[in-house]
Each structure stands twice: as C-alpha cells, then as structure tokens.
Amino acid sequence: MALGVAGAIASALRLVVRQAPPPPTAGGWRELSGPDLR
Amino acid sequence: MSRFAVVGLGAVGARAARQVHALGPPDELLLTSASAARAEEVRGAIGGPARVAPWDEVLSSAPDAVVLCGAGQPGRAAAALEAGAHVVASTDSLSDIEELLGLAAAAEGAGRMLVVGAGFSPGLSCVLVRHAAGRLDSVEEIRVASSGTGGPACARQHHASLGRPGPEWDGSAAGWVRPPAGSGRELCWFPDPTGAQDCYRAELAEPLLVHAAFPSATRISARRAASRRDRLTARLPMLRRPHQEGLIGSVRVEVSGRSGPLAESHVLGAIDRPAVAAGAVAALAAHWAVEGRLARSTGSAGLASLVTDTAGFLRQLAERGVKAAAPVGAGG
Numbered sequence: 001m002a003l004g005v006a007g008a009i010a011s012a013l014r015l016v017v018r019q020a021p022p023p024p025t026a027g028g029w030r031e032l033s034g035p036d037l038r
Numbered sequence: 039m040s041r042f043a044v045v046g047l048g049a050v051g052a053r054a055a056r057q058v059h060a061l062g063p064p065d066e067l068l069l070t071s072a073s074a075a076r077a078e079e080v081r082g083a084i085g086g087p088a089r090v091a092p093w094d095e096v097l098s099s100a101p102d103a104v105v106l107c108g109a110g111q112p113g114r115a116a117a118a119l120e121a122g123a124h125v126v127a128s129t130d131s132l133s134d135i136e137e138l139l140g141l142a143a144a145a146e147g148a149g150r151m152l153v154v155g156a157g158f159s160p161g162l163s164c165v166l167v168r169h170a171a172g173r174l175d176s177v178e179e180i181r182v183a184s185s186g187t188g189g190p191a192c193a194r195q196h197h198a199s200l201g202r203p204g205p206e207w208d209g210s211a212a213g214w215v216r217p218p219a220g221s222g223r224e225l226c227w228f229p230d231p232t233g234a235q236d237c238y239r240a241e242l243a244e245p246l247l248v249h250a251a252f253p254s255a256t257r258i259s260a261r262r263a264a265s266r267r268d269r270l271t272a273r274l275p276m277l278r279r280p281h282q283e284g285l286i287g288s289v290r291v292e293v294s295g296r297s298g299p300l301a302e303s304h305v306l307g308a309i310d311r312p313a314v315a316a317g318a319v320a321a322l323a324a325h326w327a328v329e330g331r332l333a334r335s336t337g338s339a340g341l342a343s344l345v346t347d348t349a350g351f352l353r354q355l356a357e358r359g360v361k362a363a364a365p366v367g368a369g370g
Contacts (some may be wrong), residue, residue, distance in 0.1 A: 029363040
C-alpha cells in the first residue's frame with residue numbers, strides 16, 4: 001500500500017521516468033491495398 | 039424507388055448523409071434534425087434528392103434504411119423497424135448498444151436488420167477485427183484501442199466513459215468481468231501521426247459487439263487513449279464545452295491466435311477524423327443492408343458479425359477516403 005502510494009506520487013512528480021518500449025511499428029505503417037483487400 | 043433517411047445531423051450525421059448520397063444516390067434522401075437551420079444547411083450542401091423531413095414523415099414514408107446519429111437511438115430504432123426500415127445506429131454509448139442489441143426480436147419480427155455500433159469505434163474497429171481474424175485459423179485474444187473523438191456528443195461520451203467500468207471478456211475465468219475504469223494502462227502504438235498513446239480501460243462497447251462474432255476467443259478487451267487530465271476529471275462534469283469537432287483519431291486492433299501450428303498476431307489500424315470515418319461507415323452499412331450484402335438479413339448485431347466480405351467493405355471505405363493500415367514488418 002505504502003509502496004503503491006509512493007509510486008503514484010513519484011510518477012505524478014515525474015521522479016520516475018517510464019521507459020517506453022521500442023515501437024513495435026518502427027518500420028511505420030502502410031495503407032492496406034491490393035492483396036490485403038482481396 | 040430507393041429511400042434513405044439520416045436522423046441527427048451533427049458532425050457524424052452530416053457526413054453520413056453526404057456519404058449515403060455519394061455511395062449511390064437514392065431516389066430520396068430524408069434529413070431529420072432538431073435544428074431546422076442545420077437540416078437546411080446539410081440539404082443545401084447535398085442537393086439532389088435530399089429534402090428535410092420531420093421524424094413522423096420519415097416513419098410514414100417507409101424508407102429502405104434509416105441511419106441514426108445523435109441522441110435517442112434505441113427508441114427511434116424500434117420505431118423505424120416497425121415502419122419496415124433497415125436501421126443503422128452509429129452510437130458508441132454502451133447502454134444504448136445494449137438496448138439496441140435487445141431489439142433483436144423486434145428486428146427479426148419486422149424482417150429487417152438493425153446494425154449496431156456502426157461508427158469509428160465501435161464500427162470500423164469491428165470490421166478491422168474481423169479482417170485481421172480472417173488470417174487466423176482460430177482466434178484467442180482480441181485487443182482494441184482507440185484515440186480521439188468526433189463531435190460534441192462523442193466528446194461527452196468519451197469523457198463519461200473514462201469514469202465507468204466497461205465489459206471485458208475473460209473466457210478463462212468468470213466470462214464477463216468489469217475491471218475498474220482507468221486501470222490497465224497500456225502503451226498502444228497507433229498509426230502515425232498519432233503514434234504511442236497511454237490507453238486505459240473504460241466503458242467501451244467493442245468487447246460486447248466483437249464477442250458475438252468470436253465467442254470462442256479467450257480474451258476480448260478494449261482501451262481508450264486518455265491524458266492525465268482526462269482521467270483526473272472523468273468522474274466530474276466536463277469542465278469546458280466540448281469542441282465542435284475533434285481532430286485526428288485512431289483505432290488499433292490486435293488479433294492473436296493460431297494459424298496452423300503457429301501462434302500469430304495481426305495488427306491493423308486506421309487514422310482519420312472520427313466523425314468523417316464514422317459517417318462513411320454508417321452510410322456504407324446502410325447501403326449494404328439494403329443491398330443484402332451483410333451476413334444476415336434480420337436481427338440485431340455489430341459489424342464484426344455482419345461484414346464477412348471485409349475486404350470489399352474496406353475497399354469501398356478506401357474509395358471514400360477512409361483507409362486502413364498495417365504496421366510494416368511486425369505481424370501486419
């Protein structure tokens with residue numbers, strides 16, 4: 001409980017920097033076309 | 039003679055009316071709005087067969103299909119079914135959607151189709167789920183995420199949904215569960231330029247609509263992108279008036295399962311102004327209902343159950359400028 005509250009406060013104050021995972025879409029997005037829509 | 043009606047001419051309704059006309063002009067297009075000035079404005083923009091009509095006249099004119107936007111959709115859907123019309127409801131409100139699904143018997147009795155949740159999310163999201171699932175032999179998990187809002191009604195619904203728990207399907211445990219709203223933070227990668235957004239549980243209708251199409255899936259969940267302010271104020275009245283129309287919105291679906299011996303996961307997404315995409319989806323669903331292109335001709339269901347030719351549906355949407363996308367090189 002205390003840990004959770006401390007974590008929430010730290011997160012709110014941005015004391016903890018969340019490390020975002022690498023984007024699973026690093027190659028970008030492509031529009032569906034041709035064979036995708038057959 | 040073909041006759042369509044669009045009821046409620048806000049951000050979504052005005053686009054739906056235009057798309058109903060663009061997808062193959064009906065002989066008559068009836069437009070109903072609480073605001074006479076707004077109805078006249080939309081009629082002037084469409085021209086041709088469009089004319090302004092009160093709700094009573096819509097019912098008495100025996101339209102082929104009625105597209106419902108705005109408030110009071112369950113009541114209007116029941117009346118339109120009784121009048122012999124196919125009905126497309128664009129609502130994203132969970133309570134409305136539950137009520138609309140409850141009209142299945144009335145729709146079957148009338149021999150008409152009631153398409154439920156035909157908008158951007160739910161709506162396009164349901165079609166994307168079905169399309170992604172088509173690449174799998176069996177579906178195990180479905181995850182939907184959305185970002186952005188359409189007009190003011192959509193923004194209010196978005197705000198309220200973040201403070202109320204919604205249904206999730208957990209077939210390995212209790213079945214339907216309702217985890218707290220705002221829990222389950224997940225970083226979801228939407229198509230550019232939306233990119234990565236923190237998404238949370240909320241009162242969303244996709245699990246309900248998608249489960250009907252994929253009852254054997256073990257888990258079905260939905261998340262909605264929200265800022266810290268959104269989450270902090272979700273249980274309060276909106277602190278300021280909603281904007282006339284949101285900017286860019288996104289949907290992202292991830293469908294996991296088995297293809298032969300392999301475990302696979304397929305991701306699809308779309309990015310557009312939510313009201314524009316919702317209008318196009320609702321209008322196309324109405325045309326497909328009238329043309330008999332949906333999987334069923336009577337009853338009440340969402341697009342994940344009704345659109346089996348997902349490629350054809352997405353192709354026609356792309357022609358209207360609403361394009362689906364897949365990530366490059368990552369299960370797309």
